[in-house]
Amino acid sequence: MGRSHRRRVLRPAGRAPKKAPEGGAARKRLVRPGLDSAGDRFGWSSLLSAIVKESGDVWLLLDDAGRVTSAIGHGPGLDPTTWIGRPLADVVGTTQGTDLADLRRRVRKSGVPAQMDLKALGAAPKDATVRVRLSPLRGPLGERGTLAMVRDVTRLTLLERSEAEIQNLSDKLARRVLDLARANRELETFSYAVSHELRTPLTVIENYAHILLKGGIGSLDEPSARALRAIRSAVHRMADLIENILRLSRVTRLPVRRQRFDLAEMARSILSELREEDAGRRVTAVVPNRLWVEADPQIIQVALINLLTNAWNFTKKKRRARIEVGQTSQTRTPTYYVRDNGVGFDMKDASRLFQLFERLHPDAEYRGSGIGLATVGRAIERHDGAVWAKAVPGRGATFYFTLGPAPGPSAPTGVRAEQKGGRR
Amino acid sequence: MTKIVLADDEADVLDSTSMVLRMKGYRVTPVQDSTQILSTLKRVRPRVLLQDVYMPGLKLDNLVRAIRREPALRALQILIFTASANAEDACRRVGADGFVKKPFDADTIKSTLERFIIERRGR
Numbered sequence: 001m002g003r004s005h006r007r008r009v010l011r012p013a014g015r016a017p018k019k020a021p022e023g024g025a026a027r028k029r030l031v032r033p034g035l036d037s038a039g040d041r042f043g044w045s046s047l048l049s050a051i052v053k054e055s056g057d058v059w060l061l062l063d064d065a066g067r068v069t070s071a072i073g074h075g076p077g078l079d080p081t082t083w084i085g086r087p088l089a090d091v092v093g094t095t096q097g098t099d100l101a102d103l104r105r106r107v108r109k110s111g112v113p114a115q116m117d118l119k120a121l122g123a124a125p126k127d128a129t130v131r132v133r134l135s136p137l138r139g140p141l142g143e144r145g146t147l148a149m150v151r152d153v154t155r156l157t158l159l160e161r162s163e164a165e166i167q168n169l170s171d172k173l174a175r176r177v178l179d180l181a182r183a184n185r186e187l188e189t190f191s192y193a194v195s196h197e198l199r200t201p202l203t204v205i206e207n208y209a210h211i212l213l214k215g216g217i218g219s220l221d222e223p224s225a226r227a228l229r230a231i232r233s234a235v236h237r238m239a240d241l242i243e244n245i246l247r248l249s250r251v252t253r254l255p256v257r258r259q260r261f262d263l264a265e266m267a268r269s270i271l272s273e274l275r276e277e278d279a280g281r282r283v284t285a286v287v288p289n290r291l292w293v294e295a296d297p298q299i300i301q302v303a304l305i306n307l308l309t310n311a312w313n314f315t316k317k318k319r320r321a322r323i324e325v326g327q328t329s330q331t332r333t334p335t336y337y338v339r340d341n342g343v344g345f346d347m348k349d350a351s352r353l354f355q356l357f358e359r360l361h362p363d364a365e366y367r368g369s370g371i372g373l374a375t376v377g378r379a380i381e382r383h384d385g386a387v388w389a390k391a392v393p394g395r396g397a398t399f400y401f402t403l404g405p406a407p408g409p410s411a412p413t414g415v416r417a418e419q420k421g422g423r424r
Numbered sequence: 425m426t427k428i429v430l431a432d433d434e435a436d437v438l439d440s441t442s443m444v445l446r447m448k449g450y451r452v453t454p455v456q457d458s459t460q461i462l463s464t465l466k467r468v469r470p471r472v473l474l475q476d477v478y479m480p481g482l483k484l485d486n487l488v489r490a491i492r493r494e495p496a497l498r499a500l501q502i503l504i505f506t507a508s509a510n511a512e513d514a515c516r517r518v519g520a521d522g523f524v525k526k527p528f529d530a531d532t533i534k535s536t537l538e539r540f541i542i543e544r545r546g547r
Binding site for chain 2: 191200203204205206207214216235236249250
């Protein structure tokens with residue numbers, strides 16, 4: 001049934017009867033009424049010719065020897081009228097003529113349509129890929145032929161290839177994400193190992209050094225005591241170093257979860273801890289009542305601890321030490337600062353401030369781990385914010401930072417509250 | 425003399441910390457076996473438990489819950505004794521009263537402990 005329809009429809013232009021010899025009943029079953037009446041009105045031949053031309057495909061009828069007997073449609077740069085009598089491989093202009101002949105034989109034998117994609121070298125544009133689809137035909141008197149559709153699939157092939165490439169890249173990316181997750185887990189294990197495996201023996205060293213120094217085991221001569229004090233001092237430095245490395249690793253690793261919190265309250269609590277640890281110091285702290293921000297409190301706390309500890313340490317020789325936390329009113333983006341009147345630094349070193357293991361103070365008294373400000377930089381960077389500093393040697397330093405965009409409807413409230421707090 | 429129970433599975437940490445705390449004037453009962461912690465607490469009735477976080481056979485949150493259920497141990501201050509990176513989180517997670525980080529500064533450990541003891545008394 002399908003075959004009779006196809007045969008009728010695809011008879012080469014000019015030779016097809018205007019009406020199908022088998023009568024209208026079969027055709028009506030096969031063709032949708034709209035197309036059916038159009039065929040009756042305009043003539044099947046011209047209608048099909050128009051449809052085929054619009055499709056951009058080329059349709060060829062091949063005789064049993066595989067030569068073109070008729071052709072309709074046009075492809076890019078193709079003129080089907082010159083093809084009559086030539087083998088299909090010539091028409092397509094491919095070197096894969098044998099493959100094409102094999103395909104035709106297979107279709108003829110099996111009676112099942114099949115297709116293949118070929119590089120077209122001849123009439124088609126350079127590097128075009130054409131898809132040749134062959135369907136078997138059998139005429140009313142038993143004559144055999146093949147219907148060939150030639151479609152330019154260059155763009156489709158490129159598209160398929162880029163889809164495959166995208167898939168490939170996305171697979172690679174997925175693998176990379178897994179690798180990263182594994183590396184992160186390893187880093188966490190490493191952090192834990194660093195903290196636990198190094199700190200536990202340090203506890204024992206610190207304890208026994210203290211016990212020995214205090215005469216808990218026996219009396220010591222002065223050189224032994226001096227050696228023990230050096231051991232303890234090294235233990236404290238190492239403990240600080242481990243603490244700083246862990247903070248940096250936390251700031252790098254933790255996901256940023258923004259929420260609204262009071263930066264002023266956080267600063268007050270850190271300053272009061274610093275006071276407790278260093279009760280002999282007299283430091284004036286100036287902190288506004290409220291300083292609402294939208295940021296990750298855990299990460300910002302690490303940054304603020306580092307900034308305030310620095311301010312605390314670098315003012316230790318000032319008779320009237322002063323540490324100030326606040327918000328500047330000069331910029332549109334809320335900008336916060338931590339200011340001290342300590343030793344300051346030379347602005348020519350400013351670019352090195354936030355780099356890991358950079359130390360600006362050669363003076364052993366102010367010698368830090370070189371991790372603290374790198375951690376501050378990382379914490380602010382994780383918030384898409386900026387951090388910078390201004391200083392005058394001997395007169396103090398101010399560290400400024402922004403906290404990036406604060407998304408969500410609560411942001412304007414936060415900003416207003418900050419300004420209110422800042423003015424007080 | 426304030427009584428402290430110190431629980432840690434590492435002998436060197438246990439011995440040296442006990443010694444430091446004794447030098448600071450505390451009466452220390454060391455416990456190395458986690459199954460003995462609760463019974464030691466009931467027997468000694470200390471003011472402070474200084475408790476290592478990771479001990480073989482120990483589920484710290486279960487221990488804290490068991491202590492809180494014990495009327496005789498109502499005044500007990502539970503401080504976790506930890507080398508872990510985030511002592512604050514661990515402390516909050518198990519419901520302890522505070523933490524002492526390893527290594528602690530032997531010079532200031534007394535003032536740290538006294539702060540917790542005073543806090544508890546104030547409640």
